[in-house]
Amino acid sequence: VTNVPWSGPFEITPKPLDGNVSNQTLYDEEWISGATRWNWRAESGDWRFLTVDWPSEWDTGGTVILDVDWDDNPYTDVDILWLDETPHGYSADDPDSYGDSTFSITSRSANNHAGSGRHNWGTYTDTSREVFTVPALAGTHQMVLHTALHGVSTNDNALNISVGYVAAEADGFSQSVSDWSEGNGVDAVHVVSTVPMDVESVSAYGWTQPIYFDNETAYQDVSSDKMTSSWWHNFTVDEVSELSISMDAYDSADLDLFLFYDDNEDGIFASSEEVSRSWTGSSAENIQLNDVENGLYAVAVHGYSVSGEVQFWIDIDLIGGDKLVITEQIELTNTEINSIWPNGSETLAGDTPSSAHQINLAFERPETAGIWKGEVEIILVGGIKLQLPYAYELLEIDPVVEFSVPENMTQTNDTLPIEIHAIDTGIGFTLDDLNWYAINNQTTIPQANSVEGIDTTFTQHNLTEIWNSGNHFAIPENISFREVWINSTIPSVEQWHDYGANITDKSGLFSEAWLSVNYDITAPPLFIYGIPEITNEPYVNLVIQTEPGVSIFQDGAPIPNL
Structure with missing residues (x-):
């Protein structure tokens, strides 16, 4: 049982030390003391516990910024620990005693404990201020403050504490493209925050395709031999700056995670080619790799302690690529903020942003269809990194072929023109995969009067001679057509002419159409x-x-x- 005094972002500052008795208390989150004994254990020092409820309306894909400063005092060091609510490991044994859940540390300041209760100084900002970010997850959390070093002559050290929230506006940071000719473009997105953002730099990366597996199966392997891992996955990396892998099992087990790199490029992974591992006492494992070399990698899930078999999930995220770039970054004024968000930002649960930045982007289309991932990386003054995902969905929709004229089931005494129109707004198609054929033996396919095409680079082609010759392979393989028009004339044979046309694009998607026309110039008896x-x-x-x-x-x- 714990009190929950804060909900969502908040900011608290110390009350002054004056004659007002109400400002004086034995315990206050904004004042932290030193230790009575500095030669005990890592816990030496004073502690403050702030329990925070993070509502679902503040879980909009953003990031929580934890910020504690102690007013230019380089001899004090206050560590921050961020705890998430997690299931209690002994709840099933005695739920009345242990309850359903407890708190576990998920992010923290650098642990500079030097032994025997003594800590070395160190903050992420290298100043009298500790700042870092944690994922914004709905639920109950605890922000714990610990005096690692107490560098003032007074008993207490004043703290300014802020829990802020920064996120991308929901209507930005994504593209969905079905017409590949419109795959390149520009975008303007907004990043909003409940706290001031002193931006040092902004960069972008794209595109990569994350790899997600769910309900995979692991077995008991030889505990002392990682190479007996029962689950492997190989993947190739090209121009990737960061690689992160996370996994967990759905039931109780101890699975370990290993990452290998094919250093000698023989396509076979040896024990000596391990580049990273995560092997805690549970199955919740994580690997983070920076400065990633190009080449072939393998991830292995090793069953260290498994009762029979166990299901698990694993995510492989890649960051890299140069097809998403920043063209400009603009800090918005208060007037501009109030104009854009007169009723507050839905991303900030209806609050008006304390600060906002407009980021202008340029992007190029990925090579193939799929869901691609980019990232906008914002570095705040002090080296604090914010990573905002940018999603690009490149759709491959079915091609379309149709008989534009005449209308199906037409009966006529004129030799009407026939026009076939084929279009694929995605990867394109080859001329050989566009077919015009007779439905029956009584129908013949006439010669084309003209055949025109536009390829996926919007270059025009006169295809009449190639089409009529039937030598459609004469078109180079690297040319993909976006549109083709076939123009011909109904043969002057009195009968029903029954035609079919079909198209298959380079991704294997298919479309077909039919036309029946009756040509009759003889008056009926x-x-x-x-x-x-x-x-x-x-x-x-x-x-x-x-x-x-x-x-x-x-x-x-x-x-x-x-």
């Missing part, structure tokens, strides 16, 4: 029988003989039911 010369009957039965499908008129009016 008409024979009428049973007309008496003289009759006194009010009705006369006539027999009319003609060809099927004709319309017969009497005195300008159609005769029904024929």
Whole structure:
């Protein structure tokens, strides 16, 4: 049981030391003391615990900024520990005693414990201020402060504590492209924050494709031999700056994670080619690799302690590429912020941003369809890194082929033009994969009057001679067509002409169309029988003989039911 005094982002500053008794208390989060004994254990020093509820409306894909400073005092060092609520390991044994959950450290300041309760000085900013970021996850968390070094002559050290939130606006940081000709472009996105952002630099990377596996199976392997790992996955890396791998099992087990690099390029991984590992006492493993070399890698999941088999998930994230670039970064003024977000930002749960930056981007289309990942990296003054994902979805939709003219089931006494139009807005198609064929033996395919094409680089091609020759392979393999028009004329043969056309693009997607046209220039015969010369009957039965499908008129009016 714990009190939860804060919800979402907040900021607290120390009350002044004055004659106001209400400002004086034995415990205050904004004041931290030294230790009564500095030669004990790593826990030596004073501690403050701040429990924070992070509502779901603040879980919009952003990042929490933890910021504690102690006003230009280089001899004090306050560490920050961030704890997430996690299932209690002994809850199943005695739920009444242990409850459902506990708190576990997920991020922290550098642990500079030098032994016997003594700590070396060190902050991420190299100043009298500790700042770092943690993922924004809905739920209950604890922010713990620890005096690693107490460098003031007074009993207490004043602290300014801030828990801020920075995120990308929901309507930016993504592209979805179905027309590949529009795959390159520019974008303007906004980054908003509840705290001031002193931006030092902005950079971008793209594109890479993350690798996700779910419900994979691991078994008990030889515990002392990583090379007996029961699960392996090979992948190739090209121009990647960061590689991160995370995994966990769905049930109780101890799985270890290993990463190998094919250093000698023989396609076989040896024990000596291990570049990183994660082997805690659980299955929650993580590997982070910077300055990644190009080449072939393998990730192995090793069953150190598994009862039979166990299911697990594993994510392989890559950051790199030069097809997403920053063209400009603009810090917005308060007037601009109030103009853009007069009613607050939904990304900030309706709050007006304390600071906002507009980032102008330029991007190029990836080579193949799929979901691609980019990243905008913001470095704040002090070296604090914010990593904001940028998603690019390149869609491959079905090609389309149609008989533009004439209309299907047309009956005519004119030799009408035929036009076939084929289009693929994605990867494109080859001329050999566009087919015009006869449905039956009575129909013949006429010569084309003209065939024009536009390839995926928007270069025009006159394809008439190649099409009529049937030598469609004469087009170089590296040319993919975006659109082709085939123009011809219905043969002057009195019959139904039944055609089909189909197209298969380079990704294997397929489309087809049909056309039936009746060409008839001969007037139908008409024979009428049973007309008496003289009759006194009010009705006369006539027999009319003609060809099927004709319309017969009497005195300008159609005769029904024929």
